[in-house]
């Protein structure tokens with residue numbers, strides 16, 4: 001009998017000279033990188049082009065100014081903004097901004113990294129109004145605080161929820177006793193998420209097999 | 215109806231039949247469309263599957279005018295409080311259909327934000343399996359509810375299980391009246407209504 005094996009998707013390292021057959025010239029933007037480097041010097045911490053798409057890394061203290069500069073240059077539309085947990089020792093969180101120039105057909109990705117010791121970064125709502133709800137979502141899911149956001153409340157989770165669910169250490173099934181449910185009858189006490197409480201004390205996501213070091 | 219002559223006599227049981235016939239053929243659904251299942255619920259109401267054949271075409275978005283809640287889609291913990299509140303605003307008698315895998319069990323959303331089955335806070339009458347269930351399955355659930363109503367007691371009292379007057383309000387709260395066993399304040403499950411034809 002064949003023994004079962006658990007297969008993981010291999011992790012792709014970025015290949016510098018990779019060719020993306022679907023890449024469009026709209027996303028390859030060396031001149032935007034040069035423009036930001038001129039304007040901010042050390043504020044631009046790096047750039048990379050992968051599969052024909054340009055990404056600029058900006059120091060988090062200057063991200064609002066950098067976006068302001070790009071906005072003035074014609075990138076007038078913030079298509080997307082999100083966070084991710086890189087789960088590393090330093091610069092644990094990353095926030096990305098996808099900006100578009102609708103008139104000249106250009107796209108650029110800007111990224112900034114936030115360390116766990118200081119979760120504050122400047123808000124982009126002063127530059128792009130569409131950043132409002134995106135930043136609320138990032139705050140809800142990762143606990144990053146956007147300074148200057150006028151209404152930084154939780155987006156999806158109840159406002160008195162105490163955890164940040166998309167951080168890697170948060171168990172998939174939730175934390176027992178953290179989310180109230182209405183009782184069966186009117187006036188009955190709230191019950192507290194019966195499902196994670198009924199499972200074993202170790203969250204299931206901690207019991208899953210891990211990637212072996214390769 | 216306090217007179218024993220009327221309690222389980224010819225008049226009240228015939229009247230019961232008429233009331234239940236009217237009630238079961240004019241259910242007004244409250245469409246609690248929460249996710250993708252709501253699309254199939256629209257098909258169920260639309261002209262092809264045509265729920266008007268069963269008298270339920272009048273979807274009411276006001277809980278005061280509805281007596282059948284169709285929970286269609288996954289229920290997040292945040293939404294659960296709203297659903298419960300809408301349910302509490304609906305006038306008695308009222309019924310619930312839990313439509314789809316997500317509303318019944320949490321389905322594939324086996325994660326922190328989704329209630330693992332809306333029966334954690336609602337008294338569900340019919341569960342419909344499927345992801346999403348076909349509109350026929352929802353029609354079948356509606357017919358099950360109709361059958362349940364036709365077998366219910368609305369005016370006549372069910373002496374096989376005890377008198378309704380012995381109902382203890384503190385035990386059942388403001389819920390719809392339940393049958394209480396003769397030996398005290400124990401609520402009898404509705405199965406007894408089906409076993410004693």
Ligand code: SF4
Pocket residue numbers: 249250251286287288313314315316317321344345346347
């Ligand atoms: S059961 Fe399927 S179709 Fe229905 S809400 Fe869940 S995922 Fe969507």
